[in-house]
Every structure is written in structure tokens, then in C-alpha cells.
Amino acid sequence: MTLEIVKPGLATTVQDLGRPGYFHLGIPEGGAMDRLALTAANMLVGNEDGAACLEAVFMGPEVKFGADMTVAVTGAELPVMLDGAPRDTWTSFRVKAGQVLSFGFLKEGARIYIAVSGGIDTPPALGSRSTYAIGALGGFEGRPVAAGDVIPVGKAMEGSDGRSVPQALRRRPGKPAVLRVLPGLYWHRLTEKSQNAFFDDDWTVAPEADRMGYRFRGGQQMEFVAREQPFGAGSDPSNIVDGCYSYGSIQVPGGLEPIVLHRDAVSGGGYFTLGAVISADMDLIGQLQPNAPVKFERVDMDQALSARKVRKETIEQIRQALL
Amino acid sequence: MSNIQSPLPGTFYHQASPEEPPFKSAGDAVAVGDVIGLIEVMKTFIQVTAEEPGTFEKYAVQNAAPVTAGDVVAELK
Structure with missing residues (x-):
């Protein structure tokens, strides 16, 4: 066939x-x-x-x-x-x-x-x-x-x-889309003001968003905690000595436009990552159009794991509804 | 009169590049398949083409304006 x-x-x-x-x-x-x-x-x-x-x-x-x-x-x-x-x-x-x-x-x-x-x-x-x-x-x-x-x-x-x-099980982003974020390894690189601004600012999806990553714009320029850049990290404060990137991790080249790495992303590089969008919310990113409004919401590991459980339950509810 | 709609969301351009003139100006003849503009999305440019013949009247959105799928981007007479 x-x-x-x-x-x-x-x-x-x-x-x-x-x-x-x-x-x-x-x-x-x-x-x-x-x-x-x-x-x-x-x-x-x-x-x-x-x-x-x-x-x-x-x-x-x-x-x-x-x-x-x-x-x-x-x-x-x-x-x-x-x-x-x-x-x-x-x-x-x-x-x-x-x-x-x-x-x-x-x-x-x-x-x-x-x-x-x-x-x-x-x-x-x-x-x-x-x-x-x-x-x-x-x-x-x-x-x-x-x-x-x-x-x-x-x-x-x-x-x-x-x-x-059933309609209630057709999960889709709201307006604005709320993406839950777990702060990560390099969170400490941002000043407290920029940490707060990331969650307070209104973001929109940039037209460059694709299967590799979704770029967001509209928030404030991020400020970094002053440090002497380590050897190999270059002079830009948004750079680190190369590290691994996870699925969902959020890099911010130049501290300006966050990029959430998605299914076809690279696995490592030299940008700091402030954290990651939790796995339960990655499906929602796949449904965002250019210019869609977005808010990032801070969660902890327990909340992330319980959201993962809820998503799995939704899939099982769909299965049950179709029996 | 017929309208040309954007097939997808993105940024609509009247010109192939900033140095070039718009694809169409008022009074130009439009044949089926003629390029009217470009939509930029996901780092690619997609041509918006005419599906009916006519005479070009005007662009319905500004150059480099964000559009969503189904938005009217140009009007034909």
C-alpha cells in the first residue's frame, strides 16, 4: 500500500x-x-x-x-x-x-x-x-x-x-502559552533582576522557530553576574566552556533571545543554558505559530515530575476514550 | 476582484530583496502562478503566488508585516 x-x-x-x-x-x-x-x-x-x-x-x-x-x-x-x-x-x-x-x-x-x-x-x-x-x-x-x-x-x-x-483531551497551548521552566546548571550566571525578568516578561515566538529550536523575543536584555571568563569560554558573558545541552534546554546567545532546543537540536555547545522547559510542555511548543505570545513559569523538580505524570495520564485517558 | 491570501503564518515581503522593486505594482497584469510576495518563516522564504488571473490593485499589508495563515496580502481587480 x-x-x-x-x-x-x-x-x-x-x-x-x-x-x-x-x-x-x-x-x-x-x-x-x-x-x-x-x-x-x-x-x-x-x-x-x-x-x-x-x-x-x-x-x-x-x-x-x-x-x-x-x-x-x-x-x-x-x-x-x-x-x-x-x-x-x-x-x-x-x-x-x-x-x-x-x-x-x-x-x-x-x-x-x-x-x-x-x-x-x-x-x-x-x-x-x-x-x-x-x-x-x-x-x-x-x-x-x-x-x-x-x-x-x-x-x-x-x-x-x-x-x-474528546475535546477536553486535545491538549493545546493557551493564549499566552504558558511554558513551565526548571532553572538549571547556569542559572546562577544571571543577575537576580534578569532571573525575575525572564519569568515576568512577555515573550513572542520569533519567525526563526523550527524543529531544531524555538526562539523567543520581546523580553529585556539579560544581565550576567560579573566574572572573569574561564579559559576557553570566550569574552561574551553568555558563553561558557562547552557543555552538554538537554532536550528543552534554554540558551540565550548574547543574553537577548532565548532559544528552547527541540527535537532536532544540537547536543552541545558554548552557550550558557538558564534551565529547561519541562518535558510535559514540549508538545505545546510544537503548536506555537510565529508571533504567538508566551510566558515562562518557574517550577521545581517535584512540579515538573508531577506534570510529566499528568501528561502520561492524559495519553491513557485518550486510549480509554477510544476503546 | 479577488484577494490573495497568505498560505501560512510568517513575515510578508513585497520584494525579493531590499534592493529590488516590489513583485507587482498597481495596474500590472497578474497571471496564474505569478509571484506576488514572499513569506519568511523557519529561516526559509516561501513564494506567494496568484491562483487566479487579474490586474494588481494593491498590497493589503505593509512590507515586512507579520501575517497569519489566511490573511489577505494583496488585492486584484
């Missing part, structure tokens, strides 16, 4: 839940920017949680189905059409061979996940089908899909029509 890309959209890629275990070698985890939405899409069509889907950002692709299958689109509110007739998001529907899936203008959020029963069946690379485009790894030939690509789809049982994720 296959599906054919008629129009590719902006940067539509094959993604699953990623390839953990290679970050220390500089290969990022990759995978869906909104993992909850990808998981829900798979549940809707009867796939395993981590089956590969198409991730599209800001604008949808046009896709022609090569066989009958069950389809679901989750994540952003991007109007879904099958042969021009509207279909609901977060809801499974049957398609026939030859039918065409297309999309309207984005209403809310940033990324959609298109799941098909059987999952996208491109060859796994290092245990994952996720596309890491700068590394030309995984997905469809290691790159975003292009017009004319014929994408393999796995075999599946006939999925069921009209299953829908």
Missing part, C-alpha cells in the same frame, strides 16, 4: 516518537514536535502509539491514497478535506483508493499529524522512521517529502470510522 504526495506543503516529514540513545553522538532524538498529538493520531486509526505519521507545519500537503485505509489528522486546527468535503480533526475516517486529502488555512496551532492505518512504512534508521533532515537520516530518503513521492504504508486491519478524541 502507498500514498502519493501531490503537493508537499512547507516542510512535511515522516515522524514517529524519535530515536533516543544517540544524542551523545550528536544525533538528536528527533520525532514528532507534538508527541501527544502523534500518539493520539495513531490510536485513532488503530496503530501502535509510535507508528510513523506525516508531520506538516503551518500548511497541509495534498495526499492521494493508493489504497483503502483509515486516516486521522490531529494537532493543529487545519481544516481537513477529503475530495473537497470537510472532515473533522482528531477523528478517524475511511478513505478509498484514489481519494485526495487536502487542507484549508491554518486556524490554530502549528503542526498536524496525519496517521494512516498500518503506519508510514519507510525503512527505519537507527531504530526510528523519524526524518532528521539536516542529517539526511530516516524518513523518506532522509528529507521532507516532495511532489510525486510515493510513500509506503504498512498492512493493517480495517480501522474504524468516526472515532474521536
